Amino acid sequence: MKPIDPDKVWYVVRCNINCEAKASDNIRLAGFDVYYPRQRIEKKHRRHNTYLVKERPLMISYIFVGMPKNDKLQHFGFVRACEGVEKFLEYQGKPIPVPGRDVQAIHEAEVDMRFDDTRAARIHRKEEAKTIKATLEMKYARGKEFAVIDGPFASFHAIVEEVTKSGNIKAMVSLFGRLTSVEFEAAHLTAA
Known part of the structure; x- marks a missing residue:
């Protein structure tokens, strides 16, 4: 997972339903930094009696897009044109910037498995032991x-x-x- 650049200006993008992965791939192909936060959960398979780890969005229908600070002309139109993107999170018609350190804190929490509900995450957080x-x-x-x-x-x-x-x-x-x-x-x- 690529680390978050706190020197960039980050914005929240609302995606179409179940299109977080598609939108983040398309925005990345357009040349922007993207952070798509996820969490892992563990479900027990009823028939096989085994545990399956599934990955799902941490914030349903939302991802973060990073743009350079010094760029006079923000490229909001390029991001809006990407497939899977609905709109930016806005206030009075202008996208709301999110501090890079806040996005970085969410990323570090995801890497540290704080959002995950799996046995491996509970062992990592020292809430549970191996036996x-x-x-x-x-x-x-x-x-x-x-x-x-x-x-x-x-x-x-x-x-x-x-x-x-x-x-x-x-x-x-x-x-x-x-x-x-x-x-x-x-x-x-x-x-x-």
Whole structure:
């Protein structure tokens, strides 16, 4: 993915329905910088029981077009004439410029997978680990306090000792004035 040039003046272009890719290709062929922000999502295939990663527009029907700052004659007509382009985002008949650093920030967030809803993105953002046990160990760290929300120990507070091989959480609960070790399912605990 080509980095965004913050020295250019960027404009928002509205595209025809489902024509973001077509419009960005045609604008690029016309000689302008284009940024088409996308996000990736993961869907489970019902029949094959596998996960498919699909890419879709981050901002439906909108892309960014970069033009040189020093250019006295803006080439809005060339962009409007490209196939798939509907119009520029305008105010009182003039296209609205967007600061290059803002477009660059959106691009960096896309590269950093902040818009993606896939397992790889969650691992990259450290919201999830590669295995279920490692994810539970990350969420239920040793020494952290949790409230028990279900079962016979509901409304008690528990201090995590470890995550077992079976995926349960072993924690200490205060019963009759002394700490007792109890195993909980992850669904039975919530942050205190």
